[in-house]
Amino acid sequence: MGDGFKIFELVKKVLFTDFVKGLSITLGYNVSRSITHRYPDEEKWIPYRRFRGLHTLNKDEHGRELCVACELCSKACPTQCITVIPMEDDTGRGIADRVAKVWKVDLVRCLFCGYCEDACPTRAVRLGREYELACIDSRCNVRQREELLHPQPTPEAFEGGVVARATFIRKKRSIKVKADLMNTKKRSI
Amino acid sequence: MEQLFFYIFAITAVVAAILVVSMRNAIHSAFFLIVCLLQVAAIFVLLRSPFLAAVQVFIYVGAVMVLFLFAVLVLDVGKEAFREHMHSQSVPSLVMVAALLVIMGFMMFSGKLTVPPGAYNEAALAKNTEVIGRAVYTKFVFPFEVVSLLLLIALIGAVVLVMRERGKGADRNKPEDI
Amino acid sequence: MMPDISIILETLLIVVKAFIVTMVLFVMPLPLTWLERKIAGHIQVRLGPWRVGPHGVLQPFADMIKLILKEDILPYKADRFLFVLAPVLSMVPAFAVYAAIPFGESFKIPGIEREMTLYLTDMNVGVLYILAVSGLGVYGMIFGGWASNSKYALLGGLRSSAQMISYEIALSFASIGVVMMANSLSLVDIVKAQGGSLLNWNIFYLPVGPIWFAVFMIGGFAESSRIPFDLPEDEGTLSSGFHTEYSGMKFAFFMLAEYIAMVTISVLSVIMFFGGWNAPFNIPLPIPPIFWFVGKVAFFIYVFMWVRFTLPRYRYDQLMNIGWKILIPVSLVNILLTGFMRIG
Ligand code: SF4
Numbered sequence A: 001m002g003d004g005f006k007i008f009e010l011v012k013k014v015l016f017t018d019f020v021k022g023l024s025i026t027l028g029y030n031v032s033r034s035i036t037h038r039y040p041d042e043e044k045w046i047p048y049r050r051f052r053g054l055h056t057l058n059k060d061e062h063g064r065e066l067c068v069a070c071e072l073c074s075k076a077c078p079t080q081c082i083t084v085i086p087m088e089d090d091t092g093r094g095i096a097d098r099v100a101k102v103w104k105v106d107l108v109r110c111l112f113c114g115y116c117e118d119a120c121p122t123r124a125v126r127l128g129r130e131y132e133l134a135c136i137d138s139r140c141n142v143r144q145r146e147e148l149l150h151p152q153p154t155p156e157a158f159e160g161g162v163v164a165r166a167t168f169i170r171k172k173r174s175i176k177v178k179a180d181l182m183n184t185k186k187r188s189i
Numbered sequence B: 001m002e003q004l005f006f007y008i009f010a011i012t013a014v015v016a017a018i019l020v021v022s023m024r025n026a027i028h029s030a031f032f033l034i035v036c037l038l039q040v041a042a043i044f045v046l047l048r049s050p051f052l053a054a055v056q057v058f059i060y061v062g063a064v065m066v067l068f069l070f071a072v073l074v075l076d077v078g079k080e081a082f083r084e085h086m087h088s089q090s091v092p093s094l095v096m097v098a099a100l101l102v103i104m105g106f107m108m109f110s111g112k113l114t115v116p117p118g119a120y121n122e123a124a125l126a127k128n129t130e131v132i133g134r135a136v137y138t139k140f141v142f143p144f145e146v147v148s149l150l151l152l153i154a155l156i157g158a159v160v161l162v163m164r165e166r167g168k169g170a171d172r173n174k175p176e177d178i
Numbered sequence C: 001m002m003p004d005i006s007i008i009l010e011t012l013l014i015v016v017k018a019f020i021v022t023m024v025l026f027v028m029p030l031p032l033t034w035l036e037r038k039i040a041g042h043i044q045v046r047l048g049p050w051r052v053g054p055h056g057v058l059q060p061f062a063d064m065i066k067l068i069l070k071e072d073i074l075p076y077k078a079d080r081f082l083f084v085l086a087p088v089l090s091m092v093p094a095f096a097v098y099a100a101i102p103f104g105e106s107f108k109i110p111g112i113e114r115e116m117t118l119y120l121t122d123m124n125v126g127v128l129y130i131l132a133v134s135g136l137g138v139y140g141m142i143f144g145g146w147a148s149n150s151k152y153a154l155l156g157g158l159r160s161s162a163q164m165i166s167y168e169i170a171l172s173f174a175s176i177g178v179v180m181m182a183n184s185l186s187l188v189d190i191v192k193a194q195g196g197s198l199l200n201w202n203i204f205y206l207p208v209g210p211i212w213f214a215v216f217m218i219g220g221f222a223e224s225s226r227i228p229f230d231l232p233e234d235e236g237t238l239s240s241g242f243h244t245e246y247s248g249m250k251f252a253f254f255m256l257a258e259y260i261a262m263v264t265i266s267v268l269s270v271i272m273f274f275g276g277w278n279a280p281f282n283i284p285l286p287i288p289p290i291f292w293f294v295g296k297v298a299f300f301i302y303v304f305m306w307v308r309f310t311l312p313r314y315r316y317d318q319l320m321n322i323g324w325k326i327l328i329p330v331s332l333v334n335i336l337l338t339g340f341m342r343i344g
């Protein structure tokens, strides 16, 4: 029994079976399609909704800011990277007459834990799906309220988890990859 | 043309040989020894003996010198060992060299060191390997076999020596890694 | 007057051929590095070089520019003489091998009534010459490793010398087997002996042919220090082995030598086992023999890269065991077998 097994092993060694097996596997991979995302030239990954990226400040259906400057988010934040300064404003900018004068987040310190959105009583702050956060000087790491109030390119309703066709836009002070949400496909990994 | 090449090779070989003994660093000596051996191989080619030339390069330069370098690299030869060059033997060695040169020169000029080429003319030597093979396996088969036996004995001797040393040590049977 | 002209022409032809071969060899590593990365990429289900030029074909040129512009560092307390010489020492033998390698038989040059051979010389000790000269490349590694005054480099040099000694024996035995099968040391004769059809190729000289081929390939992988036998430049343990301290063009020379060594082993395996420029079977189409030759060599180059991205590296003691305890006994038995078959 044991001897037969040994002879079998020896025959396997002499015929290089393991070696050939390995080679056939790598050959299979060699001719299979590559799974590389052609980011940023042609494709861009659109994350799922659960993704936690750049903060966004939401508005209600009448265009009023949802944030009531309660500062709960900045209290909940473990890294103290959100600064909220409230002020009074009854012109209908916000849903209440207390709105944020300053609402800024320091992205270098943020660890994208999502505690801020959990703490928010009005669901004003959400972590969106924008992940291209690199920029060319340290000031632009602090994102201001005005910028965060713009809706993000990927709408909340969009399912995500797909690869979209994209174009690479190179400007003097920035680069951007613009995704075409109409032209997407699932990518098996 | 051939003369010119011969002188180039010969002079390089002699210069390299002198450098071998005068270098202060063992690795540099080894390098010049390689140069010297290669020049000798080139001279073999000029002598219509490409087989010997190839074997010279293959065995001496390709194998023996590599092993030699391996040993030199592993050994820790201090600088002091090379400080003293002639080991106070300069006078006897000079005398010996002079005597050797005189004898060799005398023999060369009196024509005692040349051998008639015999049956081996250009055409026969074109089949260099065959000529050597035939000579070694027919006419010189006895000395050839004796030499092989000698090499075998040396090989077995080396193995026995190493084995005995291994047996003595307590845990010497672990494979030595590099 | 007449013979004079032909001698001059002959010399001129040799110079031109040598020049062409050298140039081709110099340029060869450029597409090969690209190909190697591409194959590496696709085997790992990636794309490989992509951004410099279409499909990254200009990547080697970018690398070349980088290597030329890089600072040429001479390490502290390095041995200047041997440190500078070592890359050349490893490159020259790699080129010199091609003096004896035939790429085809001869053809008539259109215009002048002359035969042109597709080899520089047909040495009657061709196989020995190639084995001897290709073995010299190791000095570049040893001296380079020693001269850099670095422990990693020295260990790389040591390993390469030990590996060289062990595997050159196997490689030479395999060549002896081929010489026995072809009855000649000349590479042109070895190819001619395999003419006719597929079944005359040495690899199909059953049962010894395939064994010789296996021994030759394993020896060849070790000789050109490619994975799985690239112990001299083992990144995992020696940072990068004998060329740790080299940068810029000197490093490029080492790379060049390594790629040419790989091509040499591919060419030799085609010449010795796969019938050189002979077509596998009779095809009525006028396909030039050089086409078969280049095609087969290209296949073997692919095999080298394919194996590189399939197998892991052997341990040093495994390397020595394979060399001394498997390849050499197998070769010795096989020589005996081949001898009997040649008599019978
Ligand atoms: S974002 Fe939400 S938690 Fe933060 S201040 Fe505004 S309302 Fe309060």
Ligand code: SF4
Pocket: A073, A076, A077, A078, A079, A080, A081, A082, A105, A109, A110, A111, A112, A113, A114, A115, A116, A117
């Ligand atoms: S995600 Fe976490 S770290 Fe970032 S701002 Fe919100 S609470 Fe602070």
